[in-house]
Amino acid sequence: MAGQFLQRLMSLSLTLLAATIVIFVVLNIVPGDPATFMMGLNADPQALAQLRQELGLDLPAWQRYLEWLGGLATGDLGTSYTYRVPVVELIGERLSVSLPLTLMATALSLLVALPAGIVAAARRGKLTDAAIVGATQLGVAVPNFWFALILVFVFATTLHWFSAGGFPGWDEGVGPALQALVLPAIALALPQAAILTRVTRSALIETLGEDFIRTARAKGLSESQTLRRHAMRNALIPVLTILGLQFTFLLAGGIIVENVFYLPGLGRLVLQAITQRDLIVVQGVVIVLVAAAIAVTFLVEIAYMLADPRIRTGRT
């Protein structure tokens, strides 16, 4: 298993390296001159030339790439053109909102989806199952910005349990910061929970049709014991896969909900950077997201190995 582990780590590192090339090519070479982009079409040629020099754009592409890569290795993502602060700081600040938010949303979604999926599978074809499946349909269909507005209306403006938006920062204490993230996390979690419920339910139902479930019943296990002891772990693989995809998506994909709640998250940062043509920030955020996606993939693969011995030994 240790060999397999190292091997995956190596291939994921190569993926990350390949991603840096793609990102660099897309943002620096293909669309033409970032300086022109930044200063607009009617920019003074002299100012443009100066900016290009300042940004290091007069150097050949491979040299710029190597410099950027060297920076990456030492944790230097350059300086934002618009904010005039190191990109690493900017991203770190935003991640301190987005990462807890994503973790909360994922935890919430798991908390709802696993029990709901299990109950639906255990009662498949019955009324409870139909109700749960119906609810997931609704959960997938409801746009989350609309759901976010409903949450604000009910829990913030009417009941005053939570604030309607904004983020006090972690310096004000953990309590208020977490409280500010509750409603957005719920809004983000809803569609994810609905999808995860469905995946859990169908993976379990498929597993319950397997021969070894019949064997378990023949051993004298009750239906619920069979589900707990024999079906659950076998149904985990698809659930883990979706969970991994959802986590990566939520990290920057919560942008609409971030906007509804005025949260200074990663999604808003990248949107602003794009509109202000702050390409170095875009580049930094994208590489951080790619790294996060790769890290999550790696964790999910380790979870696969723990869940299924056939993957561990590399045989099917």
Add this chain to the structure above:
Amino acid sequence: MSLLNVQALSLTIGATQVLKSVSFDVAPGEILGIVGESGSGKSMTLLSTMRLTPRGAHASGAIRLDGEDLLAKSEGEMCTIRGQRIGMIFQEPMTALNPVQTIGHQVAEMFTLHRGLSAREAVQTAAQHLAQIGLTPDRVPIDRYPHQLSGGQRQRVVIAMATALSPKLVLADEPTTALDVTTQAGILDLLKALAQRNGAGLIFVTHDLAVVASLADRIAIMKQGEIVEEGPAPAIFRTMQHPYSKALRAAATLSPHTRVPKNANVTPILEAVDVGVSYQSSSWKQFGRASHTRAVDGISFKLVPGEVVGIVGESGSGKSTLARALLGIGPVTHGSVQIGGDDFATARGTKLRAIRQRIQVVFQDPYGSLNPRLRVEALIAEPLHLLDRRPSAKERRQRVETILARVGLTASDADKFPHEFSGGQRQRIAIARALILEPKIVVLDEAVSALDVSVRAQIIDLLRDLSERLGIAYLFITHDLSVVRALADRVLVMHNGRVVEEGPVAQVLAKPQHAYTQQLVAASPDLETALAERERTGVSA
């Protein structure tokens, strides 16, 4: 009092009546063999006894275990009966075991569940029990997972679970069907010994008369949800009355193949010279240390027009890899395969299509090998794209109808979908598809293994007839010696990727020379041999 008394058991699933008033008894220490074809209700009889019938099933009648009616028990009561008083063994040991739990854990569960042992005690007890079943810790440690075991070892684990608590009744549903013959013999011996040791009743369900002939004290023959005949073995084989039983018996003893041997001096249609197939296991995984696995090693033989050559061997012996290599759909890493003087390896374009026309294939599973969304006409006509001149729609239809008639189906069958046919009919469709290009060679890869015995006999007759009339040569790949005896002129015995023995079928099977062939022949269940053996030792009832 009998151990198990089944009285007028009927079972309906939805609107279908699956069992019709089935009655039988099993005494302590008795082995009852239930024989029938797929869909005859054998497995459902066992599942009814376990009360594990599918959702929507309704049973009536009585199933009495030691006088207690199981149909009247609550689900909670059944949970204490299953595993403790009735153990069950299933057909496919790979899927019957939980893939993510160790075998020790799965057997130990019997003791934690019913005996209340602690996890540690249970694992120790399980290890002892597995050792008794023939899985000693030095050879098969209990922390192995099912996929790390061979088929026979897996089935021993399933048997260990079923017999862990010495149940009074053991139900075995086709327990050896998925296993190789030599493995099958071991499992049969084990089951017999276990039944004798514990004085337990054993119900052995199978489609293979030869298997129960050597094992069972009584035999019940089922057809369409009914027991049509029942009696003590082996006497029942002499007194069989019901036409279905007679047909089943006739089908189980395929008549040997008798025809004039083909002249070996004719130019061969297929010539394999020193064919080898080796796989390189991923070098990346082992950081550069590539290792080669030789699936097929140094095989040479010739096939003359109209000849039938059987290739026998157990799973993993390289039969199917060889078949794929001969068909040009798998790699040939060593040696060469010439078909009608041409080699797949060097042919391209028109030449390649010409070779493909000469050799066609029929696979084992008539359910999996036909695309369910295509009509029979499209399925059968598929190989026609190999022709240089595509036939017109009318011509195509005509060819399909001719070939359908040839394999015993009707012209109107061309408009149907595969699911509208039985297994035997589907295999006829697969044969028609192989024949439509009028090939010189047809490779039959376990082509009758998935079929019921009576259907199998019909398909073998059809194949014989087609070979006689059209002069097609067959390469018949199978694990079943009786099929080879019925159909082939010559046989190649494969073991670990090599041919260990070859020669005329009658000679090889009567006087096997190689140790492996001897083992294979001895282990193959054969109805007549089994009956003769029982008459001789006087174990008759």
